[in-house]
Amino acid sequence: MSITTTTHLNFRGDARAALDFYHSVFGGNVAAVTYKDAGTAQNPDEADWVMWGQVIADNGFHVMAYDAPSHTPWNQGENAVFVSVRGDDTGEITALWEKLAAGSIVVRPLEPAQWAPLYGMLKDPFGVVWVLDVAALYTG
Incomplete structure (x- = not known):
């Protein structure tokens, strides 16, 4: 299953x-x-x-x-959910970032981070917070 x-x-x-x-x-x-x-x-x-x-x-x-119809409770909230998009191709993640960034508020630019080759966060025109990153190889 x-x-x-x-x-x-x-x-x-x-x-x-x-x-x-x-x-x-x-x-x-x-x-x-x-x-x-x-x-x-x-x-x-x-x-x-x-x-x-x-x-x-x-x-x-x-x-x-x-x-959500008006007869039901709804509140967009603040930082209730992040949508995470993770890939292994820098070019693919950068292309998705550029499209999502149109009309969005960049919270953290897409750039190298200590924990990932690329990492960025933005809030899109609909109030949804997206995190895009390129997966790092973890060794343990």
């Missing part, structure tokens, strides 16, 4: 834009089901919000997202 974990991001009306942005960065396929599609829209203003969505790419990237 095996399991996988997937980052699931929660928004309030921005899930479709966020999924489209992540798709533009990582490629792959984007899918979204709205509350209207599912026949579960309780608020007509939220009918086109995403009830379930995901981006999944051949390179292993997978993120899910939805829009």
